[in-house]
Amino acid sequence: MSGSSCVFCDIVRGETPASLVYADDQVMAFMDIQPVNPGHLLVVPRIHAAYLADLDGGTGGHMFQVAMMLADAVRRSGVRCEGVNLFLADGHVAGQEIFHVHLHVIPRFEGDGFGFRFGPEYFRLPRRAMLDEVAVDIRQALEG
Numbered sequence: 001m002s003g004s005s006c007v008f009c010d011i012v013r014g015e016t017p018a019s020l021v022y023a024d025d026q027v028m029a030f031m032d033i034q035p036v037n038p039g040h041l042l043v044v045p046r047i048h049a050a051y052l053a054d055l056d057g058g059t060g061g062h063m064f065q066v067a068m069m070l071a072d073a074v075r076r077s078g079v080r081c082e083g084v085n086l087f088l089a090d091g092h093v094a095g096q097e098i099f100h101v102h103l104h105v106i107p108r109f110e111g112d113g114f115g116f117r118f119g120p121e122y123f124r125l126p127r128r129a130m131l132d133e134v135a136v137d138i139r140q141a142l143e144g
Contacts, residue, residue: 008100039079039107050099052090081107
């Protein structure tokens, strides 16, 4: 996808402004324009890929390496940061709104109001047999 249909592609090409924090030949990192907290960054690959599985392993791994480096930098900066969440929404039901894969680096602090909500079944631990069945399904998908 190219053109104005992807805001992150526009940022990568320099056609849309962004508050750049980091750039190399594979990824760019810039401030989120709708931050959860001050210092909220996005790490995006320079190539368009809608989903994480659309990236090659090297680029995907590099995104996470850059996010680790940025999380450390945020902690050492003047930004209020008592912890960091890395968050990647992969697909609409996971909360993805812009279909160009991107990794959020979110500074966190006590009482910031951000968090995950868990469904009613979260606190009911599954039987080991069910975990083993799901593990088999996933292993078979890896092999096939």
